[in-house]
Amino acid sequence: DTEVTQTPKHLVMGMTNKKSLKCEQHMGHRAMYWYKQKAKKPPELMFVYSYEKLSINESVPSRFSPECPNSSLLNLHLHALQPEDSALYLCASSQDERDSGYEQYFGPGTRLTVT
Amino acid sequence: AQKVTQAQTEISVVEKEDVTLDCVYETRDTTYYLFWYKQPPSGELVFLIRRNSFDEQNEISGRYSWNFQKSTSSFNFTITASQVVDSAVYFCALRVINAGGTSYGKLTFGQGTILTVHP
Numbered sequence: 001d002t003e004v005t006q007t008p009k010h011l012v013m014g015m016t017n018k019k020s021l022k023c024e025q026h027m028g029h030r031a032m033y034w035y036k037q038k039a040k041k042p043p044e045l046m047f048v049y050s051y052e053k054l055s056i057n058e059s060v061p062s063r064f065s066p067e068c069p070n071s072s073l074l075n076l077h078l079h080a081l082q083p084e085d086s087a088l089y090l091c092a093s094s095q096d097e098r099d100s101g102y103e104q105y106f107g108p109g110t111r112l113t114v115t
Numbered sequence: 116a117q118k119v120t121q122a123q124t125e126i127s128v129v130e131k132e133d134v135t136l137d138c139v140y141e142t143r144d145t146t147y148y149l150f151w152y153k154q155p156p157s158g159e160l161v162f163l164i165r166r167n168s169f170d171e172q173n174e175i176s177g178r179y180s181w182n183f184q185k186s187t188s189s190f191n192f193t194i195t196a197s198q199v200v201d202s203a204v205y206f207c208a209l210r211v212i213n214a215g216g217t218s219y220g221k222l223t224f225g226q227g228t229i230l231t232v233h234p
Contacts, residue, residue, distance in 0.1 A: 040227075041226070041227075042206055042226060042227055043222075043224060045221055048221075088158055090158075090159075101148050101210075103150060104222065105162060106160035106161075106162075107159065108158055109159065
C-alpha cells in the first residue's frame with residue numbers, strides 16, 4: 001500500500017482563521033514532507049521531518065507551523081494566512097530522508113483558498 | 116546548485132501517437148538520483164521511476180520507457196501509443212547526495228510538461 005492520505009481535500013479560510021491540514025501514511029516511512037504548489041508550477045518544499053524531528057525548514061513564514069505527533073501523522077497548522085498563500089498543499093513521505101535514493105510518495109493534496 | 120530543465124512546456128498529441136518528454140539536468144555531484152512523476156488533474160503526484168547516477172540502463176515498463184544518458188545529462192521519457200489517460204503534467208526531478216553522504220531530502224523539480232492526448 002503506497003498511499004498517503006490528506007484531509008481536507010478543499011479548505012476555504014479567512015485571513016484571521018486558524019485551521020490545520022492533516023496527512024497520514026501507514027507505510028512505515030520515517031521521512032515526511034510538506035510542499036506548496038501554485039498553479040502551473042512545480043511543488044516547492046516547505047518542511048522535512050525525519051524520524052519525527054524537523055530537519056528542514058525552507059525559510060517558511062511562521063504563519064505556517066508544522067507538527068509531527070508520531071511517525072504516521074503530519075500536521076500543518078495555519079494562522080493569519082494571506083491570499084497569496086492560496087495553493088495546493090501536498091504531503092509526501094519516503095522510507096528515509098537520509099538516503100536520498102528513496103522515492104517520495106505524495107498525497108492528493110489540500111486545495112487551500114484564503115479569502 | 117542543481118537544475119532541471121524541461122524545455123517542452125506543453126505537448127499535444129492524438130491518441131496512439133508516441134511522445135517523448137525531454138529532461139536535462141545539471142549537477143556537480145557525482146552521486147544523484149533522477150525521478151519522473153505524473154500529476155493528473157486530480158492533483159496527486161504519482162511516482163513513475165527512479166534512476167541512480169551509476170545505472171545508465173534504459174528501462175521499459177509497459178508503454179513507458181526511459182532513456183538515461185549521462186554524457187548529455189538527459190533523462191528522457193517516452194510514452195508509446197499514447198492514451199487519453201496519459202494526459203497530465205509530468206515532472207522530472209533530481210536529488211543529490213551531498214558531500215559526506217548526508218542527504219538533504221530536497222527534490223529539484225523541472226517546470227513540468229503538460230501533455231494533452233486527444234481522442
